[in-house]
Amino acid sequence: MATQSESFWDQRIDRGTLPLAVGDLLVIGLVLTFGVVTHNGVSYLTTDTVGWLSTLVPFYVGWLVCAPLVGAYSAGAGESAKASIPLAVRSWVPADIIGLGLRASPFFEGGADPIFIVISLVTVGVGLGVYRWLVFKVR
Template identity: 30%
Template structure:
């Protein structure tokens, strides 16, 4: 097994790289939904558990579609063209899955039509820009 100059295995470095991408993905999706939560005069600090409710369906949707699309494979996240295409497709599918979950009896909120456009559009911009930056940085 090859090692870098500090004696770490390459697979360990790649694992940390991948975990960092997963962490920022989670922060990006949660931040996007939290921004909307704040925009509608809700205070996530006053009701932290209540703030998790609108975030959860979208994190579930994103996680499922990102894994199915292979977004955490090095050949996907390190290639700008693939990163843009796969991220866009995964987010559109993930946002729709999140909207379906959010509209279920398990969650409060529903999915009014303008909200569908806003969450899908802004999520697309945030995630595609973030994933493009990663891919360009790793080139």
């Protein structure tokens, strides 16, 4: 339980959830990379690495902003799947919006096609939920 002396960030980030953070970043990258490969082929990852990374970076920025604010790495997130999964999904929704907003800006390629909005929201959200469920199932 949070005490008065704990800072906002102390309540939102617990070192024990570092494995969750690493896994979340991998899941986000893997799901988005799967989409890139589906549309462009595997060779795209090496022939246009900048294009591939410009797909990932906006969503990583969104995640790195939103996940700590929502509490995806709080002590509670490390206790059970019941707490952890909703925190990840609630973090992904605004992170996806930020990522798509960045992609729609002149700083990144790709835009924010409406179907991509739905697909990225659902596929990565499900990926994060499944990953976190598996983490607690294996423990």
